[in-house]
Amino acid sequence: MRLAVASGKGGTGKSMVAVNLAFTLSQAGQVTLVDCDVEEPNLHLFLPGEAEIRDVTRPVPAIDTDACDLCGRCGEFCQFGALSVLADSVLFFSELCHSCGGCTLVCPQAAIREVPERIGTIATSTPLPGLKLITGTLDTGSPLAVPIIRAAREQARRDPLVICDSSPGTACPVVETLEGSDACILVTESTPFGLHDLELAADVAARLRIPAGVVINRSDGNDRETHEFCDAHGLEVLLTVPFDRDFAAIQNRGGILSRERPEWQEAFATLFEECRRLAGVAR
């Protein structure tokens, strides 16, 4: 079973929900948590541990300057402007390259081959006996988050129970994180922004045909508009976590609510059962 946690708005509590869900499930079995917020991964702050780290690369063109006759075909072909063929040299702009490989195909001299370029890392650790944490990290300056997310999810391919924590927003990284999930938890908060972005995130899940449910975090007890939106769009509110200074303090020092307040394990266990029901996955 594959679960994704998304939100639209940042800072609503995706990581809190993902960590507590994974912690609770790890008490009874084996769970894999994947940090797909590769531009700012943070789950390791709650789940520290020695990690095995490997590089993630992508193919980029390398030009054999002896074979290249500066015909210009590659530069004309590249729709992203990554190759500029000038009077006596070819310039490559790595940050513009989409790794499509087209330049290698159109070169009449076969002067271009693809070489790996590092864009980030995947760290795998076992911070708790039943919990595997996979963290994707995009290198600073690299613009391509999607290949890192893909590699992080690939690392968890054989694991039976996987929870993917998404980045905020609704763009490509979120789509890459959600795609193929059995169910999706949308985390929102009791603010107009929380509701506005919940609407966007719910639309993404719907278009990807992923069953979704909602968690209201930091609730001020006045969530009528959120409930109205959910009712109107066939979304169930699966869990409401009240606003509480003590919860914020636990979170701020990297603590896990359901570890420090074990009574919350039942709530997160129930949340998981609700997700399983949404996904239609049998026990």
Place this chain on the structure above:
Amino acid sequence: MKVCITSKGTTLDSPAEERFGRAPYFIFVDTDTGSVEAVQNPFADGAGGVGPRAAQLLTSHGAGAMVSGQVGGNAREALLTAGIAMYTYGDGGTVADALEKFRNDALTRTG
């Protein structure tokens, strides 16, 4: 020498364009013979990477200098490597005005 001036239109009377990679037209003027050629910029509406692509276009047309308002980082790198001298024109006038100032060495060279 051929100088390329970024332009909003096809003639010397057209307003000069301040952007390089997204300029609608490139006007190539041969300062020795006075010949003028207007080339539509096929990358003007491109999604990205238009600067380096435009630089390749200038190279293939044999430009030795270019006059524009702003040049992005990638375009600048490509133009520098190509050995095309960069001059800034931001007076809001016509291509002819920019050309006149270029001929009189009244423009600031930026690369």
